Amino acid sequence: MMISNLQLAALLRRVAVVFTMTGEDFFRARAYENAAGSVETLEIPVSTLWEQGRLGEIPFVGANLVSHLDELFRTGHVRHFESELKQVPQGLFPLLTIRGIGAKTAFKIASHFKLTKEGTAMAKFTKIIKSGRLTEVEGIKQALAEKITTSLKSHFSQSGRLDLEQSLAIADDFTKHLLSSSVIREAEPLGSLRRRVDTVGDIDLAASTTKPLSATKHILAYPQIATVISSGAYVSRVKLKDGQEVDVKLSPPREWGSLLQHYTGSKLHNILLRNLALDKGFSLSEHGIKDHKDKIHTFGTEESFYKFLGLDFIPPELREGRDEIKCATNHTLPSLLEIGDIKGDLHLHSDFSFKSSHDLGVSPLSDLLDFGRKNRYSYLGISDHNPKLSGLTTSERRKILQARTDYIFTQYHAYEKRVKTRVPKLLIGLEIDIRQNGDLALEPELIDLLDYAIVSIHSGFDYDASTNTTRILKALSTHPKIILLGHPTGRLINHRPAISADWTAIFDYAGKNHKYLEINSSPHRLDLPDDLIREASRFGAKFIINTDSHQVSQMNNMRYGVWTARRGWLSKTSVMNTLSFSDLHQVLQ
Numbered sequence: 001m002m003i004s005n006l007q008l009a010a011l012l013r014r015v016a017v018v019f020t021m022t023g024e025d026f027f028r029a030r031a032y033e034n035a036a037g038s039v040e041t042l043e044i045p046v047s048t049l050w051e052q053g054r055l056g057e058i059p060f061v062g063a064n065l066v067s068h069l070d071e072l073f074r075t076g077h078v079r080h081f082e083s084e085l086k087q088v089p090q091g092l093f094p095l096l097t098i099r100g101i102g103a104k105t106a107f108k109i110a111s112h113f114k115l116t117k118e119g120t121a122m123a124k125f126t127k128i129i130k131s132g133r134l135t136e137v138e139g140i141k142q143a144l145a146e147k148i149t150t151s152l153k154s155h156f157s158q159s160g161r162l163d164l165e166q167s168l169a170i171a172d173d174f175t176k177h178l179l180s181s182s183v184i185r186e187a188e189p190l191g192s193l194r195r196r197v198d199t200v201g202d203i204d205l206a207a208s209t210t211k212p213l214s215a216t217k218h219i220l221a222y223p224q225i226a227t228v229i230s231s232g233a234y235v236s237r238v239k240l241k242d243g244q245e246v247d248v249k250l251s252p253p254r255e256w257g258s259l260l261q262h263y264t265g266s267k268l269h270n271i272l273l274r275n276l277a278l279d280k281g282f283s284l285s286e287h288g289i290k291d292h293k294d295k296i297h298t299f300g301t302e303e304s305f306y307k308f309l310g311l312d313f314i315p316p317e318l319r320e321g322r323d324e325i326k327c328a329t330n331h332t333l334p335s336l337l338e339i340g341d342i343k344g345d346l347h348l349h350s351d352f353s354f355k356s357s358h359d360l361g362v363s364p365l366s367d368l369l370d371f372g373r374k375n376r377y378s379y380l381g382i383s384d385h386n387p388k389l390s391g392l393t394t395s396e397r398r399k400i401l402q403a404r405t406d407y408i409f410t411q412y413h414a415y416e417k418r419v420k421t422r423v424p425k426l427l428i429g430l431e432i433d434i435r436q437n438g439d440l441a442l443e444p445e446l447i448d449l450l451d452y453a454i455v456s457i458h459s460g461f462d463y464d465a466s467t468n469t470t471r472i473l474k475a476l477s478t479h480p481k482i483i484l485l486g487h488p489t490g491r492l493i494n495h496r497p498a499i500s501a502d503w504t505a506i507f508d509y510a511g512k513n514h515k516y517l518e519i520n521s522s523p524h525r526l527d528l529p530d531d532l533i534r535e536a537s538r539f540g541a542k543f544i545i546n547t548d549s550h551q552v553s554q555m556n557n558m559r560y561g562v563w564t565a566r567r568g569w570l571s572k573t574s575v576m577n578t579l580s581f582s583d584l585h586q587v588l589q
Contacts, residue, residue, distance in 0.1 A: 091115025165523035268321025346381030347546030438474030456486030521561030533568025
């Protein structure tokens with residue numbers, strides 16, 4: 001059976017929900033959740049690992065789950081999963097996609113209103129919301145009903161947009177196919193995807209060719225196409241097997257630069273550029289620039305297109321209609337950060353097993369170090385979540401932190417002896433929860449044991465702006481080793497909006513007190529967002545780009561953080577982890 005990693009992860013999460021609702025062992029439900037997270041982030045299809053007999057290599061996939069997955073890929077179903085899923089009303093699963101509705105609330109709603117069918121549940125639930133009947137459900141008060149109503153509106157307003165990782169995966173695979181033909185010279189994504197916007201509505205690609213008929217034939221031979229919607233001499237629209245529609249535009253090489261510029265956008269950038277051109281007596285199109293004598297000047301590169309208009313080249317990430325054209329005219333565009341400028345990652349989770357406040361990492365330190373060496377990193381920072389606050393004494397938490405340091409450095413020294421070449425320096429940090437009142441989930445004397453600390457909000461996302469601002473500022477001022485604010489807005493793209501806060505006050509404090517704002521590279525976060533990055537820069541705030549990796553494959557997400565930083569107009573001088581280790585060490589001191 002063919003099933004994607006995302007589909008399999010969704011299935012495992014459904015079974016975990018059933019375990020939660022039917023009173024199964026909590027750790028069993030957690031194990032399935034952890035397995036779903038591992039599957040979701042794998043770069044290799046699970047079906048490939050099954051074919052190779054390597055299912056047991058997937059983190060959090062134990063022997064029992066290996067057996068179930070083997071049955072799934074052999075027969076197309078798992079009898080155990082099917083029997084478990086029958087125990088709950090199927091209408092609860094769509095409700096889980098709405099922010100504010102957890103498993104127990106979804107179960108109550110689906111049971112009370114008899115939402116037994118998944119396909120009709122959302123439509124029926126929308127009518128229930130409109131009729132004001134949600135408070136009929138036991139335990140749902142008016143305040144919660146109002147929050148769910150607001151979340152439902154947000155849910156529908158965000159539907160249809162893919163996050164950057166999803167859209168890039170689709171575009172990259174299709175582009176790889178395009179470039180496999182000798183008649184196609186170049187191929188690029190267009191629009192918001194090329195500008196690296198955090199969500200993408202449409203996927204458009206462009207290809208350069210001198211043989212459009214042959215190129216079109218090759219385009220339509222892409223194995224993932226389910227339906228050809230339309231096909232002409234220079235534009236084809238297709239629907240892929242996953243349901244996504246893609247447009248592919250062809251251009252002769254002599255017009256490649258103008259086509260890229262025209263279709264990369266944004267709309268506002270192109271309007272401002274068109275106005276500039278009109279002032280100079282020119283008109284713009286995807287074919288080139290027409291002068292006052294009706295002569296069309298063509299451009300094989302975007303650089304030559306912008307140069308003809310008297311502008312410096314404007315990188316795609318900056319083309320949002322802000323002040324990039326003015327800066328390109330005055331030769332004051334920033335020298336943007338490059339992925340090669342990054343010298344380390346200070347937000348990595350280790351595989352040390354302890355009673356943590358949140359999820360643990362799964363990759364051994366040797367894997368993280370291998371990645372660091374391959375990418376010429378100078379240093380890595382291990383920043384697991386803090387030990388649980390409840391149920392542990394200060395002495396017990398101290399022992400956990402000391403044991404973690406011993407565990408990590410034992411692996412580190414063994415690695416040094418084995419590879420006998422340059423190894424990234426290692427720093428021991430921690431990601432500490434910010435509580436509702438701004439207190440931290442770790443004692444100051446335990447923070448003393450660290451090289452540095454990240455503070456992050458992991459709960460209370462619905463607090464008002466005043467409360468969130470106060471708790472963040474208090475947390476940042478608690479201890480001198482707290483220098484990083486992790487994923488500051490707490491957003492999860494397409495799932496959870498940013499918290500409310502007085503960002504001006506927070507950025508001003510960060511700039512004046514040498515606190516660094518994290519640009520979290522997870523494609524599900526991209527936090528700080530680009531607009532707030534630029535705003536924070538106005539206050540002299542500095543940044544760090546981290547991957548927040550829980551397994552080594554996620555360290556590849558650094559590129560998403562770099563793209564977001566570029567959209568925020570950042571150069572390397574504003575980013576902490578472009579520093580050498582000696583300079584970084586001085587900052588930490």
